[in-house]
Amino acid sequence: MPASLPRLLRVRAEPSRHGHHGAQLSDYRGEDLVTATLALARRVRPVHISIIGGEALVRYRELCEILPQPDRMGIEVQVVTSAARPIPEEWNSIESLHLVVSIDGLAPEHDRRRAPATYDRILKHILRQRITVHCTVTRQMLERPGYLAEFSRFWSRRPEVRQIWFSTYTPQEGEISPERRTRPDRAVLFEQLSEVAAEFPKVHLPRIVLEAYRNPPRSPGECTFARLTTCLSADLKTHIGPCQLGGKPVCEECGCLASIGMHAVARVKLGGILPLSAILNASIGRIAI
Numbered sequence: 001m002p003a004s005l006p007r008l009l010r011v012r013a014e015p016s017r018h019g020h021h022g023a024q025l026s027d028y029r030g031e032d033l034v035t036a037t038l039a040l041a042r043r044v045r046p047v048h049i050s051i052i053g054g055e056a057l058v059r060y061r062e063l064c065e066i067l068p069q070p071d072r073m074g075i076e077v078q079v080v081t082s083a084a085r086p087i088p089e090e091w092n093s094i095e096s097l098h099l100v101v102s103i104d105g106l107a108p109e110h111d112r113r114r115a116p117a118t119y120d121r122i123l124k125h126i127l128r129q130r131i132t133v134h135c136t137v138t139r140q141m142l143e144r145p146g147y148l149a150e151f152s153r154f155w156s157r158r159p160e161v162r163q164i165w166f167s168t169y170t171p172q173e174g175e176i177s178p179e180r181r182t183r184p185d186r187a188v189l190f191e192q193l194s195e196v197a198a199e200f201p202k203v204h205l206p207r208i209v210l211e212a213y214r215n216p217p218r219s220p221g222e223c224t225f226a227r228l229t230t231c232l233s234a235d236l237k238t239h240i241g242p243c244q245l246g247g248k249p250v251c252e253e254c255g256c257l258a259s260i261g262m263h264a265v266a267r268v269k270l271g272g273i274l275p276l277s278a279i280l281n282a283s284i285g286r287i288a289i
Contacts, residue, residue: 008229009046010244011037011236012054027234033062036236038069044230050078052244053102054234057085064088071096080134083125084117092129099131100165105141106151126160134165137189137255138179148192152200163204166193168213168255173248181253190214209257212264216254223251225262 028036041049049070056063056079063079070077071094078098081087091097104110107119133155141147148166155161168189171180181189190210197205217223220242231240240246245256254260269275 008048008050008225009041009044010050010052010229010231010240011040012052012231012233012240028236029059030062033059034065037062037066040232040236041070041073041075045073046075046230048076048078050080052080053082055084056081057083057087060085060088064090067091067094067097082114082117083122083131084114086125087129089128099129100134101126101131102134102136103155105135105138106147106154109140123158126158129160130162131160132163132165133161134167134257137166137168137193139169139181139185140178142181142185142188142192148196149199152196152203156200156202161202164200164202165204165257166196167257167260170245170255171250171253172245173250175250186214206264208264208268209261212260212267213255216260217251217263219251223254223259223263224266225256225259228262229258 027033051063067077067079074096076096076098077094078100080100080102083101087099091099101122102114103122104113111118135151137148141151152164155164169179169181171177190213193205193210193213196203197210217226220226223243226243229244231244232238233240243249243256243259267275
């Protein structure tokens with residue numbers, strides 16, 4: 001077993017709103033961004049790079065130069081966008097690229113929250129693309145029976161959509177907000193998620209992931225995704241911690257699909273005896289950026 005496992009790398013297109021005490025971080029632009037990003041990828045050699053918000057397409061010119069390079073290096077790349085801007089059609093030819101569009105519920109709720117990234121713009125900009133829809137479930141959605149089914153039905157009918165992913169809202173410590181779930185909401189949440197996973201083939205939510213949602217990692221130290229992933233802000237130097245969410249997330253209410261999915265895999269027992277987490281714990285090493 002190697003001394004350290006291959007890393008996952010997540011880079012924010014704009015500074016994180018948590019974890020930097022309000023400091024203004026400089027970021028790269030133009031050719032400097034292209035050069036710095038590719039140098040980082042060559043140095044770290046991750047198996048996966050995820051470019052997340054702010055809005056990644058703010059740097060679409062630079063991304064047009066950056067994205068083909070990891071493909072040639074054998075690195076999978078995920079770009080998370082609101083699709084408020086047009087997605088370059090030439091990205092279709094990049095085999096290792098995965099486009100994820102963040103959509104906050106059905107059109108009335110999403111458009112209020114995400115304008116100018118409205119449904120109309122999304123539908124226009126994803127034409128001739130192959131995307132994954134990602135929705136973060138909030139308490140307000142659970143108050144309306146059948147909401148997740150209606151959402152899944154709408155996006156399942158779109159030919160551009162490969163998969164539909166659901167995360168659930170992860171609050172920060174001390175947060176009081178309409179999005180945060182209460183304990184009674186948990187039963188409604190899991191019932192609706194189970195129903196849409198069974199009814200809509202494009203909803204990617206395996207049973208082991210559903211079970212992991214019920215028992216998320218209790219701290220960043222227990223979170224395989226947080227331990228395997230290096231998260232950097234827009235300056236490509238400042239680390240975001242304790243995980244990609246920054247700040248002080250309530251791990252007991254974690255709904256991050258990436259974290260939950262990897263937590264589920266780590267609980268799988270090899271040969272029915274040895275949990276994969278035991279091997280991961282012995283193998284995870286830190287990487288210097």
